[in-house]
Amino acid sequence: MAEYTCLVVEDSPMMRQLIVFALSRLKNLNVVEADDGVDGLKKLAAGRFDIVITDINMPIMDGLKLVKRIRSDAVHRDVPIMIITTEGAEEDRQRALQLGANAYITKPIQAPQVISKVKELLRI
Amino acid sequence: MAQNKKSETNLKDAMGLVAQREEFLETFFRKGAEFANDLLAEVQELRDQISELENENAALKLQLASDDAIRDLLAKIEHLENEKNSLASKVTNVKREKEDYLDKFADVERELDAMANLYVASYQLHAAFKPQDVLSVLEQMLMQFVGASSFAVFASRPGEQKTLEPIHAFHCGHVAGTSIAWGEGLIGEAASTQVSYLADPAKPRDQEEPLVCIPMSLGESTVGVIVIFGLLEQKEKFVDIDFELFKLLAVHSASAIIGAGLLARESDITAGLTQYKSL
Numbered sequence: 460m461a462e463y464t465c466l467v468v469e470d471s472p473m474m475r476q477l478i479v480f481a482l483s484r485l486k487n488l489n490v491v492e493a494d495d496g497v498d499g500l501k502k503l504a505a506g507r508f509d510i511v512i513t514d515i516n517m518p519i520m521d522g523l524k525l526v527k528r529i530r531s532d533a534v535h536r537d538v539p540i541m542i543i544t545t546e547g548a549e550e551d552r553q554r555a556l557q558l559g560a561n562a563y564i565t566k567p568i569q570a571p572q573v574i575s576k577v578k579e580l581l582r583i
Numbered sequence: 584m585a586q587n588k589k590s591e592t593n594l595k596d597a598m599g600l601v602a603q604r605e606e607f608l609e610t611f612f613r614k615g616a617e618f619a620n621d622l623l624a625e626v627q628e629l630r631d632q633i634s635e636l637e638n639e640n641a642a643l644k645l646q647l648a649s650d651d652a653i654r655d656l657l658a659k660i661e662h663l664e665n666e667k668n669s670l671a672s673k674v675t676n677v678k679r680e681k682e683d684y685l686d687k688f689a690d691v692e693r694e695l696d697a698m699a700n701l702y703v704a705s706y707q708l709h710a711a712f713k714p715q716d717v718l719s720v721l722e723q724m725l726m727q728f729v730g731a732s733s734f735a736v737f738a739s740r741p742g743e744q745k746t747l748e749p750i751h752a753f754h755c756g757h758v759a760g761t762s763i764a765w766g767e768g769l770i771g772e773a774a775s776t777q778v779s780y781l782a783d784p785a786k787p788r789d790q791e792e793p794l795v796c797i798p799m800s801l802g803e804s805t806v807g808v809i810v811i812f813g814l815l816e817q818k819e820k821f822v823d824i825d826f827e828l829f830k831l832l833a834v835h836s837a838s839a840i841i842g843a844g845l846l847a848r849e850s851d852i853t854a855g856l857t858q859y860k861s862l
Contacts, residue, residue, distance in 0.1 A: 473707045473723045480699045545726060547817030565817040567730045570696045 461489035463581055464506065468499035468513040468525060469543070474566070478512060478543065481570035485577065496520025500528055503535055510580055511535075512573075515544040515555070523558055530559040539580035543568055697824045700728055701831055708831075708839045713847050717839045718751045721809065721832070726753070729825050730818030731811045733790075736799075737763065737770060738807040747774055747808060755812045757791045773798045774805045779829055784814055784821065797829050799837035806837045 465488055469475040475492055482490050491506070493499040495517040503511070511529060515522035522542060529535050541562040542555045552563045562576045704724050711717040718736060725731040733754035737747040745765035749758045766775040773780050773796035780796040782788060795811035809832055 471723045471727055473703055473720065474727045476703045476707070477699060477728075480703060481696075545730075545732075545815055547815055565815070566727050567818065570699060571692050 462487040463509040463583070464489045464491060465577070466491050466493060466499060466502055466508045466511045466513075468493040468496060468511065468517070468522065470495050470514060470517040474514070474543075477568070477570075478573065481568070481573045482577065484570070484574055485583075487583070488577070488581075496522065496525035496528075499525050503529065503532065508535060508538055510539045510541065510577060512541045512543060512577075515542060515546055515551070523555060526555065526558045526560050541573075541576055541580060543573070693823070697827055700824050701827055704728060704828060704831055705835060708835050709842070711839065711843055714840050714843045717836070717843045720839075721836060722751070722753055724828065724832070725809070725811065726815075728828055729811070730815045731795075731813070732815045732818075733813040734809065734811045736807060736809050737774075739765075739774060739805060747771060750807070755791075758810075769793045769796050770808050770810055772796075774808050777805055779833060781821070781826075781829070784819065795829065797833050797836075799840070800833055801837040801841060806841065809836065 463485075465482060467475055467478050467482070467490055469478060469492075479490050479492065482488055491502050491508070493502045496513075497520045499511070499513065500520070502508075511525075513522040513525055520528075522544065526540055526542075529538060529540060539561045540559065541564065542560045543564045543566060544551070544555075545566045546552075547565045555563050561580055564572060564576060707720045707724070708717065711720050721736060722734075725734050731753075735749045735753070735755050735758045736751040737758075738750045740746045740748050740762075747763040747765070747770060749761060752758050763771045765771055769780050770793060772778075777798045777800050779798065780793065782792075782794050784794060788794065790813060793810045793812060794814070795809075797809040798805045799807040799809060
């Protein structure tokens with residue numbers, strides 16, 4: 460039975476599938492998927508999550524707004540957030556971290572890198 | 584008077600004899616005492632020597648025992664040294680094996696990662712039902728999987744002069760309205776030869792010059808060319824998985840677009856499948 464639940468917020472079905480595929484290597488992790496920030500917030504409201512992985516550039520609500528909303532949420536404000544994005548500029552990284560993201564990975568991703576970061580954030 | 588003199592002489596002789604006897608006895612006893620003393624001293628000396636020898640013997644015995652213990656200890660030390668060397672050698676072997684396993688594990692991880700990328704790319708490419716969706720998948724694949732920042736898809740336009748025209752562009756406005764003759768330049772050459780072109784991203788280059796040209800092949804025909812003009816800031820070089828993805832794109836993208844196009848024209852998919860059954 461999964462001990463941890465992860466929310467993956469990513470508008471690209473391909474990328475989402477790749478992230479979920481990478482996370483499937485962690486046997487004690489249950490993954491819930493969301494298409495964009497708003498969908499992510501809905502899924503967050505419906506359950507309890509131990510970690511959130513989100514893209515930045517998404518329709519309806521982008522990843523940075525989602526980070527802000529999570530940090531002001533009573534239930535999930537302390538949940539670790541990992542950003543996976545194509546935005547590789549240092550100022551983008553700093554902005555995301557200042558808003559409350561705990562980790563920032565740029566695309567293209569490598570599964571071991573994602574798994575290692577998730578383990579680090581969940582302390583497993 | 585003579586008799587008196589004689590008896591006087593006798594007395595003197597007797598007294599002399601007595602004196603001699605006493606002297607003899609005195610000498611005898613003195614010598615006897617001296618001899619006894621000498622004997623006693625000698626006995627004492629011998630006793631001391633015996634005691635000394637006994638002590639020496641005990642010390643030698645002790646030393647012998649100690650030597651045996653040392654010999655045992657030395658043998659044990661040698662045995663332990665051998666054991667230590669053997670263990671050190673085993674540890675070295677185990678470390679080497681562990682490193683080999685870690686290398687193999689890293690290789691397997693990389694392979695798995697590559698397989699996952701290829702699986703997802705292939706799955707998404709063939710799961711798209713409309714040509715526009717296939718182009719969208721191509722866009723996602725090039726941007727998110729390869730790390731391309733600007734790219735275009737050129738389609739071949741048949742005619743007297745076969746040309747290539749852009750049907751999809753991402754952050755490369757300079758390709759809009761262009762028409763490339765078959766075999767012309769890097770893009771036209773990739774189409775005519777069906778051989779991919781890959782430049783080194785580290786080398787300085789004009790931004791409008793292609794970095795990668797991947798011919799979209801369908802058997803012997805080339806239906807288009809995928810051209811990458813630039814990479815994301817964090818993408819400094821191509822890695823193994825990129826080359827695998829380029830190969831996949833070369834083989835699968837054309838059939839995916841054409842398949843999606845044919846499917847889009849088919850009003851009833853089930854009827855279409857029945858038709859194919861009779862082929």
